[in-house]
Amino acid sequence: MSEMIFDTANRLFADHAKAAFAALPQRQVDGAVAWQSELWEAIEEFGFPLALLSEEEGGFGLESLEALPIIRLVGAHALPVPLAETMLANYLLAAAGLSLARGPAVVVTGVEIVSESTGWRLQGKVREVAWGRAAQTVVVLDDVGRIARIEQGWSIEEGHNLAAEARDTLHFDISLAAEMVATSPVRCEVFEAMGAVMRAQGLAGVLEETLKRCIDYSGERVQFGRPICAFQVIQQNLAELAGQVAAARAGADMAGAALSLVKTQPQNFILLAAAAKMRAGEAAGKAAWVAHQVHGAIGYTREFQLHPLTTRLWAWRDEFGNENYWAEILGETCLAGGAEDFWPLLADRVGGMQ
Amino acid sequence: MNMLSFPPPPAGMAMPELRTEVRDFLREQLGDDYGPEQRAQSWMGFDAEFSYQLGKKGWLGMTLPKEYGGHSRSALERYVVMEELLAAGAPVAAHWIADRQSAPLLLHYGSEEQRQTILPRIAAGKCFFCIGMSEPDSGSDLASIRTRALRVDGGFRVNGTKLWTTYAHHAHYMILFCRTDNSDDRHGGTSQLLVDLTTPGISINPIGDIAGEHHFNEVVLEDVFLPESALVGELGQGWKQVTGELAFERSGPDRFLSSFTLLTQLVGILSQAPSREAKRAVGRLVGHVMVLRHMSQSVAGMLDRSENPMLQATIVKDLGALVEQEIPDIARTLVVDTGSPNSTFAAVLARTLLAAPSFSLRGGTREILRSIIARGLGLR
Numbered sequence: 001m002s003e004m005i006f007d008t009a010n011r012l013f014a015d016h017a018k019a020a021f022a023a024l025p026q027r028q029v030d031g032a033v034a035w036q037s038e039l040w041e042a043i044e045e046f047g048f049p050l051a052l053l054s055e056e057e058g059g060f061g062l063e064s065l066e067a068l069p070i071i072r073l074v075g076a077h078a079l080p081v082p083l084a085e086t087m088l089a090n091y092l093l094a095a096a097g098l099s100l101a102r103g104p105a106v107v108v109t110g111v112e113i114v115s116e117s118t119g120w121r122l123q124g125k126v127r128e129v130a131w132g133r134a135a136q137t138v139v140v141l142d143d144v145g146r147i148a149r150i151e152q153g154w155s156i157e158e159g160h161n162l163a164a165e166a167r168d169t170l171h172f173d174i175s176l177a178a179e180m181v182a183t184s185p186v187r188c189e190v191f192e193a194m195g196a197v198m199r200a201q202g203l204a205g206v207l208e209e210t211l212k213r214c215i216d217y218s219g220e221r222v223q224f225g226r227p228i229c230a231f232q233v234i235q236q237n238l239a240e241l242a243g244q245v246a247a248a249r250a251g252a253d254m255a256g257a258a259l260s261l262v263k264t265q266p267q268n269f270i271l272l273a274a275a276a277k278m279r280a281g282e283a284a285g286k287a288a289w290v291a292h293q294v295h296g297a298i299g300y301t302r303e304f305q306l307h308p309l310t311t312r313l314w315a316w317r318d319e320f321g322n323e324n325y326w327a328e329i330l331g332e333t334c335l336a337g338g339a340e341d342f343w344p345l346l347a348d349r350v351g352g353m354q
Numbered sequence: 355m356n357m358l359s360f361p362p363p364p365a366g367m368a369m370p371e372l373r374t375e376v377r378d379f380l381r382e383q384l385g386d387d388y389g390p391e392q393r394a395q396s397w398m399g400f401d402a403e404f405s406y407q408l409g410k411k412g413w414l415g416m417t418l419p420k421e422y423g424g425h426s427r428s429a430l431e432r433y434v435v436m437e438e439l440l441a442a443g444a445p446v447a448a449h450w451i452a453d454r455q456s457a458p459l460l461l462h463y464g465s466e467e468q469r470q471t472i473l474p475r476i477a478a479g480k481c482f483f484c485i486g487m488s489e490p491d492s493g494s495d496l497a498s499i500r501t502r503a504l505r506v507d508g509g510f511r512v513n514g515t516k517l518w519t520t521y522a523h524h525a526h527y528m529i530l531f532c533r534t535d536n537s538d539d540r541h542g543g544t545s546q547l548l549v550d551l552t553t554p555g556i557s558i559n560p561i562g563d564i565a566g567e568h569h570f571n572e573v574v575l576e577d578v579f580l581p582e583s584a585l586v587g588e589l590g591q592g593w594k595q596v597t598g599e600l601a602f603e604r605s606g607p608d609r610f611l612s613s614f615t616l617l618t619q620l621v622g623i624l625s626q627a628p629s630r631e632a633k634r635a636v637g638r639l640v641g642h643v644m645v646l647r648h649m650s651q652s653v654a655g656m657l658d659r660s661e662n663p664m665l666q667a668t669i670v671k672d673l674g675a676l677v678e679q680e681i682p683d684i685a686r687t688l689v690v691d692t693g694s695p696n697s698t699f700a701a702v703l704a705r706t707l708l709a710a711p712s713f714s715l716r717g718g719t720r721e722i723l724r725s726i727i728a729r730g731l732g733l734r
Contacts, residue, residue: 219732235725235733238731242358243669246358247649250360251644271644272644275641327635330637330641331628331635335624339618339621339622342618342621346643347441350644
């Protein structure tokens, strides 16, 4: 089942990757790539936005590690779509008993949901919302455990990240009927950690593709009469890159496997997500340097298709918490327990989750 | 990129009862007398009595069949015990090599007589081994060894010198990697021999390490006669056997826990008044350790399923050494206590830092590991 989904997604995404690359604006400062509606329609047709749901909820009943390869493939093919965001939105909506997302969706935090005489009022501003301009459903999580599902009523200020993905600012000031708000299945800090796992998975996909490109290119590019992969210094750099890729992927899978525990062991899940995103973010930075170095001046051009990968590495390591953000959360927990609890924390608490 | 994939570790590696049992045992055996400075020796701490007690508990030769004095337990149970011992900084050096690589090698390739006579003693914590691989002119280039075993009537006559032989001066046996034949193939004509270190003609000379401690030795073999029965496995198959042995050497939890006592000390000191800088630095190291542990357990699972995770083990060792070496470098910037007399932290830091260069040397240098990875990537 999972292999079939992987192959299907891989073929579909490969078909659309060229168009997405061709649609990139000429310059990074010009803004986001145009919304790829055909690609999104195909994604919906295959049901990928429902990949984290059980069969009763309308999904395929996959284990999380069977569904997450789809997210890695979105990264590997450098597709400009909020699939990870929509998968999370549907996961939360289903768990909260609200109706599933219509179209591309996104989850936002940092908006206040306050009660008023006829229902609820939503107020606030959220920055760097992935494809806010294309979203047809927005899921709002507030700080006190409420969830709201809306389909209209926000205004958009456009923005974009280094990889020309839309990262818009959304402004909310709207009234909602009582039935549009429910109790959230997870607190917003747990959602942040879920987002971090999705980005760690995405980074792992980009990293795997980056390594593959480096291996292929170093075998084709000839200098001093030999393919450059024949030089030990290139071999050593690529071996180091491979280690970073392997660690990022392993960390992302470690936390990805624990997605099923967000409701029962949220605090431990956060620690695994923290390690995963921290590790993937660190790997991303190191990998981007090696990839560009191996590809030389050719890889530095807009024309050559390395930058959709490396700009994603740079952009995604900052999204859903950078390395310092998650390291601080991990460190705080470890230091709160002191030396006595340190090994039991690693071995029994977070290590005992599988 | 299959070689880069680390499947989820097997279910049930939490083993809370076994872990509690090991922790209780360590508290009882070591207590407060075995302080952080000694624990910082990690897998270099030597205590024959401790190893004997561990054997009595049934925690040596855990995976060996019962008929050879073992306990027929799973490789994963063994992993959990090893990990608990290392996390506590228990003195495991006496039995470490015998239990980790010599016993599995003898079980796999050894003669029935070798298995019957040696394995029960390893499991009892009474028989210690050293590694006979490196030589004065053969470090990373292991295939260039010159120690030679000539066929003579009834056995072999061995001449040569082994170097950097850890704890040879306390070991009962060495698994000697040597040339037994001329061969055009660099890897051919090599064999492994079981050497009783009391055999006449063997001299063991101490070599101080960077800290002036005596772990290393030079082992000189002069006209040493070994009986036919000393041959381990097949004549001429030494290279294949020795690479299998290295896979055991590279895959365990000793590849990310070498600096763990220092990290624990650091957590203890910084927890008094945690600054944001301290949280971030500790959290980053912990994140690395968590991922390495996950990868290491994944390798343990592959070994348990009789897969061949040679490349994954190599990657874990390479990444593990980086983090183990980073821990002292970062610890010293967070706790400014490095020169105080009687400071436990300073002593633990000094021991760890002085041990750290070896982390990316023994068991395969960083450069050798990366060339193995590069071959796996198809680059060479």
